[in-house]
Amino acid sequence: MFLKKTTLALLSMTTLSCIAMARAETPGTTSVQLEMVPRYTLTWPASLGTVDIFASLTPDASAMKPVQHHVTAQTAQVTAPFQGTHRVYFFIKPVSGKGGEWIANRVLPLEGVANFRDMGGYETADHHHVRWGEFYRSAAPSGLTPADYAFVDTLGIKSVTDLRTQAEQQKQPTHWQGASPAFFPSDKPTLPADMTDRSKLATLDEPRAKALMESFYTKMPSLYAPELKGIFARLLAHQTPTLTHCTAGKDRTGFASALILYALGVPEETILRDYAMSGDLLRAHLTPSFRAAMADHQNGGAMAASPSMRAMLNSDPDYLKAAFASIRQHYGSIDAYMAQEIGVGPQEVATLRRLYLD
Template sequence: MRNLKFASALGALALLAAGVATSLPVDARAPAQAAPAHPRLLPLEGGQNFRDLGGYRTRNGKTVRWGVLYRSGAMNALTANDYAYLDRIGVRTVCDFRSTAERDAAPVRWPGGQTPTIFADDYVLDMGGMDFRAAASWSAEDAKRKMAALYPHLLDQFNGQYRRMFAQLLAGNVPLAFNCSAGKDRTGVAAALILTALDVPRETAIADYLLSNRYFDPKKAMASDPSTAAWTKLPPAVVNAFMGVDRAYIEAVFKVIDTHPGGARAYLRDRLGLGDAELKQLRARYTA
């Protein structure tokens, strides 16, 4: 297989060309659909894995507030109706975790007068030493092991962006949406960190992460980036391992958090600046 350029590699993992199998398993422990008044997946024509983090129960019996915390994939395919919907629900801040190349390839053009405050960094994605030139010979298990090994690197590379996201939450600049390309990897880690900070049980956070197997649409993503045709050269099972989510991926993140001296609470304090006062403030704002 010819040498591929992966300046925006996590986006490319998710944006796959036609002809690749797209059937992904849905974990049986995934949380049930919310009541109609609070849809988990937002009713957007061009949305990609755009969902509300509300409704999850915390350890002390409170509930994450609906309508203030949104996780999403790339927003470049949103329609005029979608922008009007997001304007009605008051999206105020967007944290876009995509790389420079990803944003250049799939720019988001908010209508005049409706643009939220957008935070994004210019960078080249670090794939943690993963070499895709040999990917055609990988098995699905090889791909899963490599993805699980990659996830801890996301905690390091995006630490500054995750800190900034929490700073916006502490400042009350919500509703806030955070996204990457597929809304499953960088975004999945961010959502797990938020739910952990809000004292949502670990299994619930993992179940939310696994919902990307239900709500991420690779065909829709592919349509926004035709440059990913080279991915059709990979075995379908390998492609599915890359474009889906697996419990082992997010558990690799939680292992880093749990083995930090002092555990999860100390990780939030030391790596994200969330001490007892900040956690108390977040939980007061975003749970009820």
């Protein structure tokens, strides 16, 4: 059957976000670019030869709609194959009969929340692919607009994990509209003091701010073990599609997302590239709610422009590497950490891969 999925999917809402995604995604030639019409520009490898193109509202071969036949080029434009507000998946099927590819836009076209993206499509070390439409990650969804909610409602999200502290939750509450998922907020009152003292943060130069970020990442494996245990318990119970978020969708969410991809067998190099996307996406899409969450009432402008804030807004792979190095130092391996602290041993890993890989 034709169940191979692409390792690359792009969304272009603006030139800037297109550039950001092009930098961060896995290099390759298979992509989707979504324009405002909406019109999709599809690109695929020449090795697939002549292809037929299908569209679907789910990445499911049993519910595909043909949109173009016997395309000999390696690119095509498709205009809104379905009426109404939907997320669209495409299947590129070689007429030769060899395996085709599912592709979709990784970053979702939302106005009120930054860095909302799908973790699907990535290839594992043993050449399976993470299923599209199961794992979403984002910045705080507090700013979702009514139009955004109309789109998000089509995703069928069943559970939302909020990794923000109680202080952050109170400052930027989420008032979900439409079909409401189950919510699982963190019960941490605040972040460590060295991450929240804005007067001190504003005085840091970029190297010291980067060191502070790396130090925070070394603490996350123990600090967020309870939340991670809950996330994986819900994944094992197949409570998906799921959304994981914090304030920026970069640090706490980035670490949790990295462990999900790791458990599914995605290579570390790919995980680091996925992690690195967040900084560019945040800079390309500084929504009002995100600016409000990051700003200080009296010092917001100065803080936002400071070298320390530049370092804190970055998704430097060195940050995630620091977390992985800390895990290996204390547990010997990421597998041992996940088994001992998160409750995800070999049997659970096998279950996750059966549920979420094609």
